[in-house]
Amino acid sequence: MSEWRISEAQLHLVNTALAEHDDTIVPNLLTRTAQESKLFPMLPYFMMSFMQAYYMYPGILRKASEHISPEDVGHRMRNSSIQLGTLAANMGGQLLYLQGRVELIKLGMIRPEDNLEDLWYVIDWHERVMSTYRRNEGHIWTNAAGDMSQVLDERVLQVLEADAYEVDDELRAAVARFSAVTSQYSFLVYCESRVGMDANGPYNLGDQRMLHVRNFLTLGESGLPWMDGVAADIPYQNLTLSLITDDVRIEVTDFGSAYTVPEAYQEHVIGVGLYTSDIFTDRLIPVGMGSKAELIRTLNEIADVVKAAITPLHRRFAAMNFDEMTEAGILAYVYALSDVSFMSGTWDQEEWEGIDDRVRRLWPVYNEEYGTASFMSDYVAFDGLHGAAGEYYIHPYSYRSWKPGADMTLPKSGRVAQLVPAFVLNDHDYSRRASDGATSSRSALPRKTSTYQFVEGGLTQDELNAKARSYKSPLLEAPWRNFDDASVKFGYQDPDVDAMYRYTQENSRLLKNRGSALVRADIDRIRTEAGESTWAEAAARRRAGH
Amino acid sequence: MKYATGQPKWAFPEDTLGGVLTGMTRTKVIAQVNANLEASGRSWSATVNQDWAQLLTREQMQAIADSILTEFQQTEGRKFYAGAEISVLDKPHMYVLRSEGDIYYDAAEFAPGAIGDGDNVFRTDDVTGNVLVIRKVADVNRLIDDGVPEGTIAVIDDSGGTLTAPLLPDFEAVICLAGTVRSHLGILGREFGVPTLMASRLSRPLIDGERVTVKYSTEAQDAEAFLEEDRKPRALIVPATEGA
Numbered sequence: 001m002s003e004w005r006i007s008e009a010q011l012h013l014v015n016t017a018l019a020e021h022d023d024t025i026v027p028n029l030l031t032r033t034a035q036e037s038k039l040f041p042m043l044p045y046f047m048m049s050f051m052q053a054y055y056m057y058p059g060i061l062r063k064a065s066e067h068i069s070p071e072d073v074g075h076r077m078r079n080s081s082i083q084l085g086t087l088a089a090n091m092g093g094q095l096l097y098l099q100g101r102v103e104l105i106k107l108g109m110i111r112p113e114d115n116l117e118d119l120w121y122v123i124d125w126h127e128r129v130m131s132t133y134r135r136n137e138g139h140i141w142t143n144a145a146g147d148m149s150q151v152l153d154e155r156v157l158q159v160l161e162a163d164a165y166e167v168d169d170e171l172r173a174a175v176a177r178f179s180a181v182t183s184q185y186s187f188l189v190y191c192e193s194r195v196g197m198d199a200n201g202p203y204n205l206g207d208q209r210m211l212h213v214r215n216f217l218t219l220g221e222s223g224l225p226w227m228d229g230v231a232a233d234i235p236y237q238n239l240t241l242s243l244i245t246d247d248v249r250i251e252v253t254d255f256g257s258a259y260t261v262p263e264a265y266q267e268h269v270i271g272v273g274l275y276t277s278d279i280f281t282d283r284l285i286p287v288g289m290g291s292k293a294e295l296i297r298t299l300n301e302i303a304d305v306v307k308a309a310i311t312p313l314h315r316r317f318a319a320m321n322f323d324e325m326t327e328a329g330i331l332a333y334v335y336a337l338s339d340v341s342f343m344s345g346t347w348d349q350e351e352w353e354g355i356d357d358r359v360r361r362l363w364p365v366y367n368e369e370y371g372t373a374s375f376m377s378d379y380v381a382f383d384g385l386h387g388a389a390g391e392y393y394i395h396p397y398s399y400r401s402w403k404p405g406a407d408m409t410l411p412k413s414g415r416v417a418q419l420v421p422a423f424v425l426n427d428h429d430y431s432r433r434a435s436d437g438a439t440s441s442r443s444a445l446p447r448k449t450s451t452y453q454f455v456e457g458g459l460t461q462d463e464l465n466a467k468a469r470s471y472k473s474p475l476l477e478a479p480w481r482n483f484d485d486a487s488v489k490f491g492y493q494d495p496d497v498d499a500m501y502r503y504t505q506e507n508s509r510l511l512k513n514r515g516s517a518l519v520r521a522d523i524d525r526i527r528t529e530a531g532e533s534t535w536a537e538a539a540a541r542r543r544a545g546h
Numbered sequence: 547m548k549y550a551t552g553q554p555k556w557a558f559p560e561d562t563l564g565g566v567l568t569g570m571t572r573t574k575v576i577a578q579v580n581a582n583l584e585a586s587g588r589s590w591s592a593t594v595n596q597d598w599a600q601l602l603t604r605e606q607m608q609a610i611a612d613s614i615l616t617e618f619q620q621t622e623g624r625k626f627y628a629g630a631e632i633s634v635l636d637k638p639h640m641y642v643l644r645s646e647g648d649i650y651y652d653a654a655e656f657a658p659g660a661i662g663d664g665d666n667v668f669r670t671d672d673v674t675g676n677v678l679v680i681r682k683v684a685d686v687n688r689l690i691d692d693g694v695p696e697g698t699i700a701v702i703d704d705s706g707g708t709l710t711a712p713l714l715p716d717f718e719a720v721i722c723l724a725g726t727v728r729s730h731l732g733i734l735g736r737e738f739g740v741p742t743l744m745a746s747r748l749s750r751p752l753i754d755g756e757r758v759t760v761k762y763s764t765e766a767q768d769a770e771a772f773l774e775e776d777r778k779p780r781a782l783i784v785p786a787t788e789g790a
Contacts, residue, residue, distance in 0.1 A: 038631055040630055040632075107579075187708055263667070263766065263769055311690055314711055314712050317708075318687065361604040363607075364604075365575065368630065370567050370568070370626075372627075374568055381562045385557045414558060430591055431591050431595050
């Protein structure tokens with residue numbers, strides 16, 4: 001058993017993170033719609049996925065961290081568009097785990113000081129990953145950044161801006177259809193959740209133009225066992241759309257969702273690019289970017305293949321019973337963190353297919369209506385035996401809705417956050433790790449038998465783990481690793497910085513070998529020299545109705 | 547600092563948003579856990595992980611679940627509400643579909659002549675078509691095999707994007723009885739360009755084959771307007787009047 005003891009400084013960091021989680025999760029959950037599906041029993045799997053994450057994730061992270069640091073994870077998230085992005089790292093790295101903790105406390109199954117070493121470990125891991133991933137911008141949460149997620153490096157954004165094709169009617173239709181079909185497929189792959197979609201941005205292109213990125217993730221055969229066979233023809237595991245828009249407001253939440261005003265943004269799209277990547281690529285790889293005609297054809301072909309997979313996947317789920325669907329939903333949610341195991345070469349399919357027996361024992365009470373009621377209790381009402389934070393407390397988010405002069409009672413003094421009591425510094429009589437007892441897990445779903453799809457083709461578990469253990473990228477090594485945008489600001493003429501830019505530009509159709517001295521005005525010039533419109537010209541054309 | 551039962555100084559009642567289920571469930575689970583802890587004679591910190599199975603067994607949880615179902619039906623006069631059809635199919639002793647509750651509104655709440663209304667996802671032309679109510683997976687499977695008839699306005703009581711995933715692009719339009727314009731079905735309706743109303747209200751059931759006109763030319767609802775005064779007018783659903 002661990003003899004770890006929390007320090008006062010660590011305790012304060014933990015409680016600060018718990019408060020930040022509260023600040024973030026409440027507005028995100030309250031402004032989302034009701035979690036309900038006619039196909040999947042959503043609330044039972046939703047609530048139990050939290051507790052599965054609570055018991056599962058600390059062990060997964062410790063095992064992975066023996067091979068790959070949280071900072072390595074953050075860098076790789078930024079360099080490639082993989083499953084582990086804003087949504088997955090937030091959900092997997094902290095939200096699911098902490099929400100499981102809250103629900104277990106409210107059921108009286110654990111106390112706020114329990115499994116304190118796990119709690120510290122998970123929070124510290126998330127903070128280190130997200131502060132690396134978002135180092136150019138400096139926030140951990142997009143909520144704290146005004147629902148913006150400006151994570152990408154300038155060297156990547158320059159390529160996305162330069163290489164995007166101006167949209168005409170045919171390309172606009174192809175992008176809209178691709179987005180619609182792939183979004184629909186992703187909701188189905190992930191049992192009605194948004195775990196398979198992520199976004200970042202917006203990025204400033206001047207005037208009223210912005211660039212943002214939408215990722216469609218885990219489309220092919222993966223660690224999700226129900227994808228075997230039905231996804232065999234999907235040509236890419238992950239796809240990234242770069243979208244240049246004119247006169248649209250874009251927000252990206254901590255759930256990785258992009259919201260636009262107006263909501264119907266397609267008519268405002270003026271430029272598009274398409275890319276793929278995975279944990280074994282350190283750069284975005286262009287897909288169908290040889291010409292505008294090729295891009296249109298590629299988007300339509302991918303949409304056709306994805307559409308063809310929807311009906312067989314729907315039938316596969318529709319044939320499941322309640323318990324199987326619930327189990328699938330739990331696995332789909334906790335899969336958010338899967339890339340950590342893939343990247344570290346510690347992937348164990350059995351580990352990701354089993355439901356912990358500590359969660360299974362709670363299964364009988366998580367009926368659909370209790371799932372909804374407990375969700376409301378935890379994130380809306382802040383009620384119950386363990387909901388109160390003290391008689392003088394006012395929840396900051398609820399307080400925003402309170403208006404003087406309207407005869408409104410103040411919100412009651414409850415909160416999501418269950419702070420760790422400081423008395424743990426006195427006697428250290430608390431449990432350290434949830435794994436200190438004997439644990440087990442089981443699966444009732446058919447086992448996975450296919451390979452795992454990557455850019456280079458299907459790999460077995462042993463193959464992918466071996467490849468992951470030997471993976472190297474110059475972007476993860478000094479000096480490039482430490483060239484963030486703040487370094488480029490002053491060191492753009494440094495030969496090493498220039499070499500890093502050329503490495504990023506290697507697959508670019510317009511910026512190949514342009515180096516690190518480029519500024520946005522150069523991109524306008526380069527596009528003009530290539531016979532393509534600047535984005536100001538494209539926006540003017542859109543406004544003129546052409 | 548030790549505490550035996552985890553009873554806090556400050557607490558709220560459960561179920562402050564209505565209903566009785568969190569109170570019933572949590573009170574029983576907490577009581578069982580506390581009883582098991584007391585019977586073990588061990589400290590909380592020594593029990594919570596190392597003897598987790600003794601703190602609460604699956605059998606005890608099943609007994610609690612059974613007693614909650616009985617008590618709930620006695621006090622509420624109904625089974626648990628389910629959103630998913632599979633819940634009712636697999637566990638009919640526990641569930642009734644929420645959408646089978648009384649979901650219709652007083653006709654006086656609507657503009658004269660309107661059957662109902664809803665939040666428009668995006669503005670386009672009005673659509674007149676034949677109602678097709680889709681509530682079950684079997685409905686979807688039948689339509690996958692037979693195809694969606696031309697001019698179908700699908701009436702769907704699920705705001706999710708998965709039930710009708712194989713069919714959505716084939717609908718002429720959608721009337722959804724749940725969700726908001728940001729629900730998955732609303733997002734997909736917008737992406738596919740299928741005219742869609744969300745959070746629709748009806749004064750009576752719509753019947754398969756009934757011809758209606760939906761005013762999708764109404765301004766799109768503002769997803770961020772949470773106060774009634776900021777909301778756009780709702781789009782109307784009216785009986786079709788062709789040939790009149």
